Amino acid sequence: MTDKKTIAIVGAGIVGVSAAVWLQRDGHDVILIDKASPGEGTSHGNGGVLASCSIVPVTVPGLLQKAPKMLFSPSQPLFMKWGYFPKLLPWLMRYLSHANADDVERIAAALTPIVGDSLNDHKALAEGTGAEKWLEPSDYLFLYENREHFDGDAFGWSIRRKHGFHWEELEGQAFHDYDPIFSQDIGFAAKLGDHGHIKDPGQYVKDLAAHVETNGGRIVRAAVDDIVRNNGKVTGVLTEGETIACDTAIVTAGVWSGPLAKRLGISVPLESERGYHLELIEPSAMPRSPVMVASGKFVATPMEGRIRLAGIVEFGGLDAAPSRAPFELMRKNARAAFPGVTWKDEVEWMGHRPAPADSIPIIGDVPGIEGAYMGFGHHHIGLTGGPKTGRLLAQLIAGRTPNADLSVYAPARFKT
Template identity: 70%
Template structure:
């Protein structure tokens, strides 16, 4: 290892960010302990859409959202839901979130997000190489599906931002598109095909395989809730779980939306909300889409996976405690029947989970202000799987005292002070 001493690092959270951080730290010569209340890959990392969506750099808060959002909330066919009883608690975050719905902020956010997800396929290939997890990783196209060219041109602002960041694509129209993917409805007549993306065929299995590799290389895995941190002379020297106190040289907080209360123990108030995400899996389908497809009219993704198709992409605001709602599942089912009318399947499973959404749509990556020894990596909205490996790599570099060639200021937890 280059000029840095080996440390023992505690990582709170064993989703894609925590496990990626563990593997990169091990490769840099450090010893790691992973602590998670459920075990690896059981939370949000399990339930995401499974696409390595490098091009997903445009935040939800595009210009015009303020006008559209109220209409969307009252239309059961729109992919935005709100538990109204939660609105008073959500309001302070929501005001901050919506304040970014302007062109300048969107460009700034897209630039920061691109730094984390822009090379996702290569980042995942580098992370998973030789771990046994690489069997879940499939390079693929990613297709945005529109009704027609006019529908596509309505999204010109977002596509302009992607072009500015070096993304290129093929536009497939009419017959050319139906020949590319005949499983999709004839009414969907226009496709934007981006190469150099990827699919994780089983996201939960992938994170578990990565964690097993880390364990095989000496990582300790503890199933526990972290209840607090140990500080000596201002430095964070360990964590408390229900049963024991664990000592570490450095500690990483990577528990997604559950990172907010942990950050507050250091006096850091991160404006973070749960963007409640839903997925449905249709098992043993009679057909598979050629590649993952984002259906623009319903803002949902159809992903071909191992033995099933996964549908994902609804946003609901309602906090961490309320049970799943029926309408988002019903909407996903209406959407898939319209998009793939010939589809049938043997079995159906449903899931709801919590995506960590900072009010400025930029992940939180870096050292905790006023708490030496503590680090953070969370807040990737719906692209945590996509950006997990790069986030883990950056944290490993920082903890090892190495310089990054990426400007890390946009991600710094310090920005919330």
């Protein structure tokens, strides 16, 4: 490589750390900057599934009719802090405008190149870093009460089939032979192979970041206020205490990317999709593979010494404290899904998924500013799509042509 750069990466979650690993492999100097330690935020608290098949957005046809009922039912996985609703409304209107078949097709086509080969993307990222031990190839199952319940999701499954996903259908005893941990009320499963999960997502990202640091990368703990430019070119990153010199900067700060993006002339309609997880510590039995329980729209993932339940959505902004009801719902759903399992302790967590109104991540260069790039906005599939996003950014910075059409992710679509 002839064009060695100093690259500041703002945000040390899975996207930022993935970019750092790939950029170092290209010979660049990297600086990871985050207000917390690497892997502390959403990259710690996610469901842990490498969910390649998760290309169907939440905004499916019919959502507009279902959403009000979901919001007012305590047994549904959608919550709202109503004091935040007036601020949310402009974003929500744009978000719901995509709840139609044509937009779902378009969004799925955009997400597939980012997440569709996640297990192999993670293997390539983690190779030789010491983080490989957290990767676990596995099936991924969607669980339903019966075939009729499964058929109710036919639209989403038709989208997956169109994009090359195949699954085995396990009915009745065949499913319970596969995994006897689950309730007899669950009588049907769609089992996808070639997926995987991460046994400790936060530690995985920390180990990747430690590899970056061992190889000469800097890790700076600071909030970033602005990207410094001179004559239309990036020259540094302004933190609370200093300007850190660089010639390239990447904004990968998840939901906190919005204000920085706006300073660069990119006004992304971005909201926090507040996500919750509940960990069941030292359970008496573990699920064989990660599962999505369709009745409660939650994921249960076997991890190191615990089962992690995740999948609740709440809208309420960045500042409000966690709500109690999502934790209670997950606890209730877990007892219904695997009634014979006991556990010694619980850990609760709430964090922020970055949700652009069009459900498509922002990946690419910033028009009109040399050396400025972005990689954020992956909703609930950031862990799944982080390695591919980081690799694409490294390819762009190196001037290589990625084997995907990146125009659909371009920050330019939100240029002010």
